Amino acid sequence: MTYDGVLSTSIGHLGLLLKENQLVGIHFLPTDFSISESQNPIVTKIITQLQSYFKNANHSFDLPLQLEGTPFQQKVWKKLTEIPMSETRTYGELAKALNTAPRAIGQACRTNPIPIIIPCHRVVANTSLGGYSGQTQGELLQRKKWLLQHENAQC
DNA sequence: TATTCTTTTGGCG
């Protein structure tokens, strides 16, 4: 699989998937993945903003996203982007805000095509840390923990 | 249309 751009971050390499000059997906890549420089100005902008975020969590993304999904997912994802920095919200809270069930939030979070930019890592379960992309333990959770710690350190 | 996936909640040892 080829990516439109590969970015090296503190939690590993990130692969950017673009479509019509719009970001449609981000994949976590192994650290030994070869970094490919981008000639597309949009890719450069995305990489710049991502690096800025990883350097300083107090950075708001301003990127052209193409959220392909059901209206419910788009609603949830948009709500996720409105979560302030260094703030975590539980599935129950989001469900109450959207007038739906917490499990539906988890579904939308699991099918989130663009991690990091859509702060699905700020969504945690009520009792435990919750899951991340359907994984309740493993490398994904470590990245989630890193991101939360990164944002908490800023405030 | 049926299966799967997600978290929350309640009860029991």
Next chain:
DNA sequence: CGCCAAAAGAATA
């Protein structure tokens, strides 16, 4: 205090 089972909503094949 920790573990197990059931429930409700949505996505996917």
